[in-house]
Each structure stands twice: as C-alpha cells, then as structure tokens.
Amino acid sequence: MRISIVGGGPSGLYFAILMKKIDPAHEITIYERDGPLDTFGWGIVFSDQTFSYLEENDRPSYEEITRKCETWDNVVIAHKGQKITVRGNRFSGIGRLAFLNILHERCRDLGVDIRFNTNITDAGALEGYDLLVGTDGANSLVRRTFEEHFQPTLEEARNKYIWLGTRQLFHGLTLTFRQTEAGLFIAHSYKFDKTTSTFIVECGEETWQSAGLDKKSGEETCRYLARVFEADLEGHALLANNFVRWLNFLLVKNRRWSHKNIVLLGDALHTAHFSIGSGTRLALEDSIALARCFRANEKLEDALGEFERTRKPIIDAYQEAAVSSLLMFENAHELMHLDPIDFAYRLMTRSNRIDYEKLKRRDPEFIAAYDRWRGSTTE
Numbered sequence: 001m002r003i004s005i006v007g008g009g010p011s012g013l014y015f016a017i018l019m020k021k022i023d024p025a026h027e028i029t030i031y032e033r034d035g036p037l038d039t040f041g042w043g044i045v046f047s048d049q050t051f052s053y054l055e056e057n058d059r060p061s062y063e064e065i066t067r068k069c070e071t072w073d074n075v076v077i078a079h080k081g082q083k084i085t086v087r088g089n090r091f092s093g094i095g096r097l098a099f100l101n102i103l104h105e106r107c108r109d110l111g112v113d114i115r116f117n118t119n120i121t122d123a124g125a126l127e128g129y130d131l132l133v134g135t136d137g138a139n140s141l142v143r144r145t146f147e148e149h150f151q152p153t154l155e156e157a158r159n160k161y162i163w164l165g166t167r168q169l170f171h172g173l174t175l176t177f178r179q180t181e182a183g184l185f186i187a188h189s190y191k192f193d194k195t196t197s198t199f200i201v202e203c204g205e206e207t208w209q210s211a212g213l214d215k216k217s218g219e220e221t222c223r224y225l226a227r228v229f230e231a232d233l234e235g236h237a238l239l240a241n242n243f244v245r246w247l248n249f250l251l252v253k254n255r256r257w258s259h260k261n262i263v264l265l266g267d268a269l270h271t272a273h274f275s276i277g278s279g280t281r282l283a284l285e286d287s288i289a290l291a292r293c294f295r296a297n298e299k300l301e302d303a304l305g306e307f308e309r310t311r312k313p314i315i316d317a318y319q320e321a322a323v324s325s326l327l328m329f330e331n332a333h334e335l336m337h338l339d340p341i342d343f344a345y346r347l348m349t350r351s352n353r354i355d356y357e358k359l360k361r362r363d364p365e366f367i368a369a370y371d372r373w374r375g376s377t378t379e
Contacts, residue, residue: 001026001300004129006120007136008032011266011283013103015133017058018291020110028112033119036104039097039241042165042199043192045173048090050281057288061106068102069094070191074172077344078232079336084344088362091173091277093192099280131300132262135283138250140268150264151255156248157273158330160213161202164222164244168236170197173277175347176232177332183207184333185228188275199238200274201225202329208246218244249273249326253319257312258304265290270315272322275329276351282318286311321351341373 003019005012008030016028046069054062069092077084107114123145126132134142143150169191176187184207188200208214213221222238229238252271257264266283289311290303297303328335328350335343344366348354360367 001130002128003028003131003133004126005030005133005135006123006126006142007134007140007266007268008034008100008104008114008116009135009137009266009283010099010103010280011287012133012135013100013107014058014061014284015135015265015287015291016107016112017061017103017110018287019294020107020112021058022291022295024111030107030112030114031118031120032114032116035116036101036114037097039100041096041163042196042241043093043190044096044099044280045091045093045190045192045198045277046281047277048092050284051092053285053288057291058106060109061102064102064106065094065099066092068098068193070193072172072190075348076170076172076174077340077347078174078176079338079340079343082340084340084366085172086344086348086359086363086366089173091190093190093198095192095196098193130261134262134264134268135266136268138252138267138271140264142262143254143264143268146259146262149256149259153253153255155251157251157326158248159202159204159326160208160246160248161200161274162221162225162244162246164199164201164225165239165241166197166199166233166236167195167239168197168199168233169195174232176229177336178228178232179336180207180211180228182211184336185225186329186332187229187232189232199229201229204330204333213246221246251319251323251326257308261300261304263290263304263307270319272318273326273329275325276318276322278318278322282315285314321353325351339373341370345370 003026005016012030016030019026071092073087073090075086075089123142134140136142143152170189174189178185183204185201185203189197191197218240221244222240226233226238254269265286272278272282290307293303293307297306348359
C-alpha cells in the first residue's frame, strides 16, 4: 500500500513502524509541520502495561525507550501541608522529544519517508495514496476536512492549564493543591529524565482572571506560579520551552472513525484528560490495534471497520473515566476542607477504575491508614 500520514506524533510514527514490519514494501510518507528537534511539551508518562505492548510489537524501539525512562511506583498527593503517598502505581516518564526522536530513528531504519517542516494546509488535495491517516492532533486538519463524514463533537473543559517544566525532581506522580488569595491552583508533576520534571498547572477561569494571568507575559506567568508553588519547587524556577500558553482541555469524540480510505488516530480521533496520563498510551495502542486489523484483513475497508468495532468500546470506557477525573479537578475547590488522607483516597478512586480493593492490593499500608482515619471519625 501507499500510505500517507498527516502528523508526526506518536500514533503516526508508531503506526508507520508497525506497517513497515508487516510488509516492508509499503510506501509510507509522514508529513510533519515541525522539525525533528521541535516539541511543545516536556515529559510524557506511561504505565507498565503500555511497555508490555511496546515490547511485544517492536522490541528495538522498546529497548531505546526504556533505556531513557525514569521510573517510580508512587503517587503523592500534597494537600493542607501534608504529603500522602500511595504506592503500587508503576509509571515511567520520558522526555517527549527524546521519545519522538527514538521513533524517528526507527522509522528511518525501516525506510519510512518523514518529511519534516511540511505543513499540509489542504488534506483534500493530497493524492497518490491508498490509505490516508490523520494523526494531526486534537485540532486535526484531516478531521476538519472530512468533518461531515467523521461527525466529531468537541467540548472544552472549564479549567485552564499550562504545560511547564522545572529542574526540581518529583520522585513520583505528584498532585499538589495550593490555595491562594486568587483561588485554587493544582500542579501535576513528575520527573522524566535525570534533571527535569514536567510541571502542569491548572486552575479555574475565575482564579486565572483573579490572579491576572490573562494579562501576564510568559516570564511573568512562570514567576507568579513559581511563587504559588514555592514550597514545592524548593527554589527552582519554572521553565517554558517553545511557548507559554494557557489552554482549555479539548474533549474530542468522533461518531465515525473512518471514511472510505481515510482513518483517524490519536488525539485527532479522541482525547483523554491529562489527569489520567493516558493520551500517548491510547495513541500508541490505537496504532497497534489498527496495524493488527490490517494484518488480519486483506481488504482495507474490512480492516478499518474492524478497527472501529473492536477499539471504540475500549476508548469509550477510557474517556468516561477521564471525564470523571476531569470533573473532580474542576470541582476540587469544593473538597479542600477534607482531611488529607480522605482527600487522597477520593483522588485515587476518582476515575472509577480503581476501588478500595484494588488500592488495598497495591498499597495495604495506605488503606490501613485510611481505615484508621475512617474509624476515628465514627467514634
């Protein structure tokens, strides 16, 4: 097949790798608007389950990825000056650019044509392909071009968020809640290499405006937020790479996943709130699922139909869990009165994918402390 992929993110790159492994004769071209060293983010996070999929599907890239990862098994919730640790949650962090460069190199080794600095402005004008894959993000041009067929729904979350970095190392996925005169600020942080952590900050619209963040420059924003989280950053600055911009998370769904010989993957197809750390994971798993459908079906339309039929229920469940998580963070100001351990328990169970029994298996010490607290409140 002649395969054209618009967007050089994780899903497009990994799909290209897997399709070349199925048949080296596939002619695959990836069109990426940015350069190979450009990235608009810091670190990304994976679970152990994701790594098992990567190992099974392409061991060379798996080995490079794991070699550059930082790992941990704890979630830390900082609330009311206390830090509650919940163990048994194995994650790994890696720099987004490092991750993409590994996939770039693997694509080149397999003969994939990656055309950097190539901005496709009219997806409808692309020609000469048997399969067109839209992996061009939440604001996908491919999806917009064929919108009447995909029938997307787009919904903005209420909270504002900004993706920053810091040299302060957070040894564990750390969720920090800081109440200020302007309102509540929440930080999601984790290390992704030996010297750097991702530091995502979110807050409500009212807090954002009250703090004057709608009028501050990038440098002023970083300084202001560094003061808010001064105790957590231990004197380290907040860093911005290519730009500093506040965003509202965009929830993307599509009624149909393909149209003729065109299909969507990753954020172009669906998004899941960053608070459950599954965006890149789901993008990679999309690629794996679609490649398997092509391996099992000779006809293109059969492969695309099977992809939607088998993958959509899984994505629907993740999106439901992610929305539950999103809503808790949007309404966290209503829970600030809770005792830290009660708050930590509610936070860990927010997506309804983890319950009391799962937490007990993962970290019996945490549940024992939670049970003691719960017992003391009923005496």
